[in-house]
Structure formats: C-alpha cells, structure tokens
Amino acid sequence: MNQPQPISAPDHHGVAQDIDWDDFRDHLATADQQGRRRWLHPKKPSGKWHRRRAWFAFTLIVIMFAGPWIRIHGNPLLMLNILERRFSILGQIFWPQDGVLFAVAMLVFITGIIIFTTAFGRLWCGWACPQTVMMEMVFRKLEYVIEGDAPEQRRLNAAPWTARKIFKKALKQVIFLGLSFIVGNTLFAYIVGSDQLLAIQFDDPREHIVGLTFMVLFTFLFYAIFARFREQACTFICPYGRFQSAMLDENSMVVAYDYKRGEKRAPLHRDQPHDKRSAAGLGDCVACRQCVAVCPTGIDIRNGTQMECVNCTACIDACDTIMEKVGYPPGLIRFASLNNIERGEKQRFTPRMKLYASVLAALIALFLFLVFTRAEIGTTLLRAPGALFQQTPEGRIQNLYTMRVINKTSRDLPIELRLENLAGTVRLMGAGALIAPKEKLAQTSVLIELDPAALSGNSTKLKLGVYSNGKLLETVTTGFVGPRR
Ligand code: SF4
Numbered sequence: 001m002n003q004p005q006p007i008s009a010p011d012h013h014g015v016a017q018d019i020d021w022d023d024f025r026d027h028l029a030t031a032d033q034q035g036r037r038r039w040l041h042p043k044k045p046s047g048k049w050h051r052r053r054a055w056f057a058f059t060l061i062v063i064m065f066a067g068p069w070i071r072i073h074g075n076p077l078l079m080l081n082i083l084e085r086r087f088s089i090l091g092q093i094f095w096p097q098d099g100v101l102f103a104v105a106m107l108v109f110i111t112g113i114i115i116f117t118t119a120f121g122r123l124w125c126g127w128a129c130p131q132t133v134m135m136e137m138v139f140r141k142l143e144y145v146i147e148g149d150a151p152e153q154r155r156l157n158a159a160p161w162t163a164r165k166i167f168k169k170a171l172k173q174v175i176f177l178g179l180s181f182i183v184g185n186t187l188f189a190y191i192v193g194s195d196q197l198l199a200i201q202f203d204d205p206r207e208h209i210v211g212l213t214f215m216v217l218f219t220f221l222f223y224a225i226f227a228r229f230r231e232q233a234c235t236f237i238c239p240y241g242r243f244q245s246a247m248l249d250e251n252s253m254v255v256a257y258d259y260k261r262g263e264k265r266a267p268l269h270r271d272q273p274h275d276k277r278s279a280a281g282l283g284d285c286v287a288c289r290q291c292v293a294v295c296p297t298g299i300d301i302r303n304g305t306q307m308e309c310v311n312c313t314a315c316i317d318a319c320d321t322i323m324e325k326v327g328y329p330p331g332l333i334r335f336a337s338l339n340n341i342e343r344g345e346k347q348r349f350t351p352r353m354k355l356y357a358s359v360l361a362a363l364i365a366l367f368l369f370l371v372f373t374r375a376e377i378g379t380t381l382l383r384a385p386g387a388l389f390q391q392t393p394e395g396r397i398q399n400l401y402t403m404r405v406i407n408k409t410s411r412d413l414p415i416e417l418r419l420e421n422l423a424g425t426v427r428l429m430g431a432g433a434l435i436a437p438k439e440k441l442a443q444t445s446v447l448i449e450l451d452p453a454a455l456s457g458n459s460t461k462l463k464l465g466v467y468s469n470g471k472l473l474e475t476v477t478t479g480f481v482g483p484r485r
Pocket residue numbers: 255291294295296297298299300301308309310311312313314315316
C-alpha cells in the first residue's frame with residue numbers, strides 16, 4: 001500500500017519548500033507530517049485559574065440559556081430577528097429604521113473588542129466566547145466523565161471495538177447530539193424569539209417546515225463543531241484569532257512563558273539542588289511538557305505568543321503545580337506583557353490604549369444619547385402610487401397619501417395628523433382613529449385638502465405633526481401637487 005507523502009509548504013514565491021518539523025512556525029500543532037488531523041486529548045485541567053474560569057463559565061451558561069426566556073416590559077432580553085427585521089436589546093424593540101443606532105452599537109462592539117484585545121490579548125476567546133465555554137466546560141467535561149482523562153481516552157481509541165467501547169462511544173455521541181439540539185434551539189430562540197420557537201416545537205410540523213429545517217441544521221452544525229471541529233473552529237474558522245496579532249503589542253497582557261526565568265530548560269534530576277542547576281546555566285523549566293499536555297489547542301506556549309492560544313490559562317495551572325512540586329516559585333507561565341518579562345515593567349495604560357478608550361467612551365456616550373432621544377414612533381408619509389390630485393366641486397385640491405407608523409413603544413398609541421405650515425384639512429381614512437399597536441406597524445390612507453390659494457407652484461412642501469393624545473411625537477414632510485400655473 002502506498003504511504004502518504006510528507007507535505008511541503010509554499011514559500012513567499014509560491015515555490016514548494018520542505019517543512020522544518022522542528023520549527024513550530026512551519027506547521028500546525030494539530031496536523032501530522034502527512035497533513036492529517038492530529039486529534040488532541042488535552043489533559044484534564046485543574047487549579048486556581050481553572051476554578052475561576054469554571055465559575056465564570058457557569059454564570060455565562062446560565063445567562064446564555066436563560067437569555068431568550070427573560071423578558072423586560074414583555075420583550076426578550078435579547079432577540080435578533082433578522083428574518084422579520086425586529087430586534088430586542090435589553091427589552092427595547094429596535095427596527096430597521098434605527099439604522100444609525102445599530103451602526104453605533106456595532107462600532108461600540110468592535111472598538112470594545114479592539115481595546116480589550118490590545119490590553120488583554122485573546123482573553124475573550126478562552127473565557128467568554130460561547131464556543132469555548134461550551135466546548136471546554138460542558139462537552140469536554142462530559143467526555144472526561146464518559147471516557148476518562150487524556151491517557152484513558154487514548155487507550156480507549158486504540159482498543160478494539162468491544163461492547164464497552166461501543167457503549168462509551170455511542171453514549172458520548174448521543175449526549176453530544178442532544179446537547180447540540182439544546183444549543184441549536186437556544187441560538188434559534190435568539191433569532192426568532194422564544195414564543196416562535198415553542199410554536200415550531202409544538203404546533204403542527206407542516207406549518208413550520210422552514211423553522212424545523214433550521215432547527216435540524218443548527219443541531220447538526222453545533223454537533224459538528226463540538227464533536228469534530230473543536231479547536232479547528234477557533235484556528236481556521238473564527239477570524240478574530242487571525243487579526244488579534246495586529247492589535248497586540250509589547251504591553252498587552254497575555255498568557256506568557258517567562259523565558260528569561262525558564263531557559264535553558266532541562267529535566268530536573270533527582271536530588272539536584274537548585275543552586276547547582278542554576279550554576280550549570282539551567283532555568284526553572286524542568287521540561288515536563290505539562291503545559292503542552294493540558295493545552296486545548298495543542299501548542300507549546302514556551303515558543304512564545306501564538307495565534308492558536310486562546311488565553312485559557314490551563315498551562316498556568318499546570319506549570320504552577322509543577323513549580324510547587326519541584327520547589328520553585330509559581331508564575332513561570334503567567335499573565336504578563338512582553339515588557340514585563342523582558343524588562344520587569346509593570347502593566348501600564350499605553351497612549352494607544354488611552355486613544356482607543358477615549359474613542360470607546362465617546363461612542364458609548366453617543367449610543368446612550370441616541371437610545372434616550374430615540375423617537376417613540378417612526379412615520380413615513382408618501383403620495384399613494386399612481387394617484388393624481390383631485391379638484392372638489394368647491395374648487396379645493398385633494399391629494400391621497402399612504403401613511404406608515406411604526407410604534408416603538410410597549411403601549412398602543414392613538415395617532416393623529418395635523419398640518420403645521422399651512423391651513424387645510426387632514427383626514428385619516430378608515431373607521432375611527434388610527435391606533436398604532438405596540439411594537440407593530442400601522443398603515444392607513446390619508447386625504448389632505450388645501451385651498452388652491454395656499455399652493456406655491458406645482459408642488460408645495462407640507463409639514464405635518466404626528467400627535468398622540470395631544471402630544472407631538474414627530475414631524476414629517478411631504479409634497480402636495482396641484483394644477484400647473
Ligand atoms: S497556550 Fe496555555 S493559555 Fe494558550 S491555549 Fe494553550 S493552555 Fe490555553
């Protein structure tokens with residue numbers, strides 16, 4: 001049988017070069033010399049940082065799953081209904097007409113990520129990203145429960161297919177699929193809202209073919225991510241890891257190996273005193289590779305900051321445990337900036353961070369201003385398509401309009417329209433007064449009648465006030481056409 005050939009990599013001229021497998025920059029930690037996936041079995045993490053991270057993840061998981069079911073003023077805490085273009089943030093309903101608000105919110109989000117990454121590297125990925133939180137704190141933990149720690153997992157994989165192995169593997173996949181269904185449904189609820197999700201789940205399936213299709217797609221998407229892609233989702237799919245290197249500088253706090261203290265690394269010999277080890281030019285790293293064994297992305301942090309590192313801190317705990325065992329102080333791997341390790345400098349607020357922080361503060365202020373001054377309604381008043389002006393037997397001129405009112409509040413609003421810049425009559429068509437239902441769109445036809453003497457040319461600009469219970473909510477303008485002069 002033909003053996004697969006080792007792969008080559010193109011240089012910057014596109015010419016194939018042999019890969020230096022001893023150089024971590026030349027290849028991926030998760031691919032072997034034939035380019036096949038090297039499946040990772042990270043060792044079960046434990047320690048101070050892991051406990052903190054577990055509590056943080058637990059809080060996030062509760063918020064994440066409860067999010068679609070929590071209501072403020074009857075509206076979801078967070079809903080991004082792209083299909084119906086309805087959005088609810090902190091119980092406030094937003095419409096596509098709030099485009100400026102969305103643009104500013106997006107800028108706040110992006111600037112926040114930039115400043116956070118500049119200061120703390122890829123901390124978001126390891127601690128708050130839903131994919132990592134679910135992978136490391138739910139799916140991976142269940143894997144440890146079913147298959148054991150890394151050595152047992154490797155042994156089980158290499159073992160023949162006995163009834164015990166089939167049972168463990170099948171149990172894991174069934175649980176993963178079930179959990180993926182819950183995760184997929186939660187994401188779906190953030191998009192369509194929890195009421196709609198319940199309707200899709202419990203109504204006649206024939207009425208929700210599209211919804212059910214998405215439900216199945218989301219389930220299998222998350223199953224693929226958590227059961228197969230895993231760290232590859234962070235390395236290859238998520239763009240954030242790629243552009244973080246453009247934001248880091250020598251003052252960014254990241255999970256870092258103190259190479260000044262650790263090198264030259266060498267195993268610790270039994271009964272070797274520390275002073276003799278130092279005298280021999282050896283550092284504190286005892287080359288145990290525990291930091292590599294626990295890494296969920298398979299990298300060796302001793303090679304320096306790398307794109308794959310999600311700052312999960314598992315290697316800090318692993319190394320601190322070893323340091324304690326061999327009698328060295330902890331912190332050989334720690335949260336530190338390059339300047340801290342090279343020059344012993346303390347973390348500082350650099351001019352770049354100050355600039356980003358000022359921009360972020362200004363954007364947040366603008367966002368809050370826009371939220372608090374947001375109009376309660378959004379009105380459009382357009383001439384009815386194809387309708388010409390009419391002349392009444394009394395000689396007055398009439399134009400027909402279509403009015404759309406979006407009620408952004410959580411109460412029904414009676415709507416009234418008044419001419420503000422000219423004398424004339426405004427009549428809303430239909431039975432009774434127009435009521436704009438809460439958080440919904442209302443539409444009606446409007447007939448405006450003016451005296452010809454009030455007209456200026458073929459088209460006269462009209463200014464109309466939109467009132468509710470006598471209170472002016474918005475002013476709109478439109479054109480009023482009349483006979484040529
Ligand atoms: S290098 Fe350390 S912090 Fe980075 S991903 Fe690996 S274990 Fe986590």
